Amino acid sequence: MRKIAFLCLLFSSFLGYSQKKTLQAQSISQNILVDGKLDEAAWENAATASDFVMFDPDNGKPIPDSKKTDIKVLYNNDAIYIGAIMYDDEPDKILKEISQRDNFGTADIFGVFINGFNDGQQNFEFFVSAADVQGECIMTDAIGEDYSWDAVWISKAKITDKGWIVEMKIPYAALRFSGENKQTWGINFFREIKRERRKYTWSIIDTKVGTFTQQNGNLEGIENIKPPTRLFFMPYASYYLNASDGQKTYGTIKGGMDIKYGINDAFTLDAILIPDFGQTKYDDQILNLGPFEQEFNENRAFFTEGTDLFNKGKMFYSRRIGGKPSVEPDLNDNEEIIETVQNVNLINALKVSGRTKNGLGVGILNAVTEKTFATIKDTITGATRREIVEPLTNYNVLVLDQRFRKNSSVTLINTNVSRNAHYRDANVTGIAWDLNTKANTYNLFGNVKYSTINAPEDKTGFYSTISLAETSGKYRYSFGTDFVTKDFDPNDLGINFYTNFYNFYGNANYRILNPTKLFNSFKINYNMYAEFNKDSGKVQDNSINANINLTTVKNNYYGMGITVYPVECYDYYEPRADNRYVAIPKRIESWFSISTNYNYKFALDLNPTIIFADEPGRVAYGVDIGPRYRFNDKLLLTYTFSFLKRNNNKGYIDSFDDDDNETTTDKIIFANRDVITYANTLAGKYAINSAMTLNLAVRQYWSSAENKNILELQQDGTLDPYAQYTENKNSSFYSWNADLSYSWWFAPGSQLSALYRNNASNFERIIDKDFKHNVTNLLTNDSLKHVFSISVKYFIDYNAVKNKIRKRA
Known part of the structure; x- marks a missing residue:
């Protein structure tokens, strides 16, 4: 029964x-x-x-x-x-x-x-x-x-x-x-x-x-309804007033238009003519001591809106478009660059995206950036010249994504960058799959990517990944593997740092599906990861992790975790040289996290972390503290203080030819250093009503790396003292960003926004440990820039205009 x-x-x-x-x-x-x-x-x-x-x-x-x-x-x-x-x-x-x-x-x-x-x-x-x-x-x-x-x-x-x-x-x-x-x-x-x-x-x-x-x-x-003509025009006009200490104040007027057109019931064309990104959020720059570039978030609306198709396969990094120049100019003796180009101007961009009723998704993106020059000066004669740092460049992304059984897809992705004349071109093609069983209980995920770089490098590379996961029930698991060759390089229109390795990873977890007397949610994870250099077979990374994430019945979040690196690993990236590596000792990392219920007027986020390495004095510890207070339904303030200190950190600082050793082309210099980072951020919101807000965003950042001992990297990955190196390679970077903005949605789809921004940054080799002096000096010197801008965007619906004309007729 x-x-x-x-x-x-x-x-x-x-x-x-x-x-x-x-x-x-x-x-x-x-x-x-x-x-x-x-x-x-x-x-x-x-x-x-x-x-x-x-x-x-x-x-x-x-x-x-x-x-x-x-x-x-x-x-x-x-x-x-x-x-x-x-x-x-x-x-x-x-x-x-x-x-x-x-x-x-x-x-x-x-x-x-x-x-x-x-x-x-x-x-x-x-x-x-x-x-x-x-x-x-x-x-x-x-x-x-x-x-x-x-x-x-x-x-x-x-x-x-x-x-x-x-x-x-x-x-x-x-x-x-x-x-x-x-x-x-x-x-x-x-x-x-x-x-x-x-x-x-x-x-x-x-x-x-x-x-x-x-x-x-x-x-x-x-x-008996018909899809309307989806044609929208969004003209805009902007005014910028720029000023900085010791320099002339000047104003700039800009204007342009965005267009959206529904090609049919499935596909939409988005075009941006004469783009203006002057009011996008500032980037949170850091002191980057690592071998890789800093990855930034995309804040430009055109490259964030409706880009789910273009993110398939993780091959598209939109910040490449209109980013830093790709060419380093050749400098003669006694020459220096006196006008540095931070970002290449975007001429125009368009994208077509949509999905048919049979499940075929199509995405096409094209963007063109202008020919860009740097100004170079001869320090002896005073003569100046201009040299190309970015030729006229065309960026293209094509995505074909076929969905079936309502829960699975197979995707073809191609990214292509064509630079005018003899400069570097690039092409990457990938196939990705995301397959689920009919009952959505198991998932098979993976992709295969192939990259080619034309002259002058002329190289090809390969990347593949595959994973299997159980995706339903209280108990779930996954495991997978990656394989990447040394010459895989998608970085002209994508972003990828690690190459020439293979790995294996796995996860097992348990979660509750319904609340208990103590928890609204509870999840415990166990993860394993192992990575090996493809050529030598040496262990590049090996870790075991366990973590718990839970929410109490009072809706307070708690998380904690520990990661153990049980064996010595070998870092092939930090030395910045082929076939060289540095040994990384065994270590243990632990973290804890609290986020109290945001329903209360006062709430707190707290995230301490600590890392112990199997090496005398090599320890890192830090904390993020984020109180927030909601004064009423209109006013909210949040503040975050971040601190991180890394004692006896070992890192690359320089390399040069070793003329005394014919078997070693480079002498690679490391430093034993203490790295300290402070960051203060303040965010505020005052809502006048549901269509009108004032917003404040302030960020102060300071990070320094003080070298205590100079070390030479040996062929076996160890580091030995090297007293002959005397050049100062200390680093100190501090920055300030402040935005005060007003936003008013005065009509459906139409917005008036005003922004006052000031920002400054500085990099030095001399470390001034007086925190107050660092901040005040940054805010009072000539590097502080002021920008006031006002922008109006108006939404025009073709259908509404057409109907008004008919009524008047």
Whole structure:
């Protein structure tokens, strides 16, 4: 009998999870005023979606009657309308912090997820907070939520004595769907009750299954609508006033336009003409003592919005476009560069992206940067000349991504960089696969990449990876391997540091799927990693890691972990020379992390870490402390102090020809050094209303490396004292960045923004350990730059203009 009962329960649970909910949309002819009242008669006659269930933390638990949620959907020839009534028996406790767009802060949220093709591949998600703040993103299971995507739509949220109400109007131009007369869309509705940290959905999302977008319900009843002409113009005008101490103040006026055009129901063309990135966020530069360049985040909207296809295979690093010059100019004796080019100007860029109803995703990106020169001066004669540091360059990315069975894909990616004349060209081609079983219980992931570099290097390289993972249930595991040849080089349009190795790795983990008396979430991980040099077989890296991450029932997060490196390893990158390596001792790393519940006005993030090496005095320790205080629903301040000290760190400082040794081409010099880093960041937000905010971002950074002993790298990877080297190779880098900005969304898709920025940085070989003097000197010398800018962007919808012209006619 118990077996029969168990089978019946299992069968009923299967039916509950597998049968899709369905909602009928109501056709309307009357106008709907989006005012958050839902007082038009059409709302009363529409079908209702209710019976929400918890997504997180107690997956599958029905929403309580006191938090009942009712949703209705209307549509006409222009848009779909969503009306949501969210009951709350304690409306005065609804959290409603006003924040910037796409950043909801501490506020209740309502959202709708729409898949016009109902193919389980991609959701267009639209959110409104209880503070009437909008947000939208594109959701795929492979990439997650991409909030860089922007759409133009209308919404209104209102708090009532019974809870709160949201009314939305989403134009068809903001969606993607087929041209069929009778539509069935995938749809889901989302509600987060922030004070309880509870998330609910209308169609249940089973967290035991490794997918999100395939668990939508159905929206039926939409008939005889046609995808509109998706043509948008976004002209802009900007004014910049630049000043710095000791230099002349000057102003600059810029203007340009972005264009979006829907080629058909699946594909969109984005073009940027005369780009202006002057108001993008500053980069968090560091003192980089390692052998590799610093990797920066992308802050330019054109290269972040809707780029999920281009990120397939991890072959595209958009900061290459308009980044630093790729050519080092040849200097004669007594010459120096007097005008350094930091970034190459972008002439224009366009991208085409979309996915057909058969699951074929196509992405094409093209960008052109201008011919760029450096100014070089003869220090004796005073004569100057110009030399090319970046020729006219064309960047191209092509992606073909075929999805099938709603949860798997195979992708072809090609990146190509063509530089005018005889300069370096590059081409990289890759095939990637992400395969899941029909029940989403197992995943097979991998890729193969092939790179070619034309003259003058003329080299080819190969990269491959494959991994297998169990992706469902409480117990999960994964394992995989990578293989990379020495000449693999995707760095003209990608970023990759480590080559000439193979590795093996594995993971096993346990998690709870529903809350317990102590925890809302709990996960423990065990990881193993081993890496070997492909030529010598020496161990480059070997580690064993265990970590725990949990959230208490009071929604405080705790994490802790330990990593053991049980054997001596050999670093082939730090010496900056072929076939040379430095021995890295055995070591132990440990970290701890606390993040208290952000629902409270005061919250704290704390992250200490410590590393012990099997070498006398070689230890590193640091801490990040981040208090935050929400004064009210409008004002929020966050502060972070970061400190890291590395005692007896060993690192490269120089190399030169060894004329006394015919068998060794380079003498490689290391230093035993102490490295100290301080960073202070302050962020503030004052929201005047849901469309208008003031924002403050300040960062002060100082890092120094003081060399105590000079060492020579031996052929066996050890380091011996080398007293003959006397050049000062100490390093001290300090920087300051401050942004004060004002943003006003004065119309749908249209924004006015004003920014005051000052910044300065300096690198020295003399280390001044007076922290106060370092900061004040940086802020009072001639390197401090001031920029004030104001920019206006206006959104023009071709359909709206066309309709106005018709009405006037």
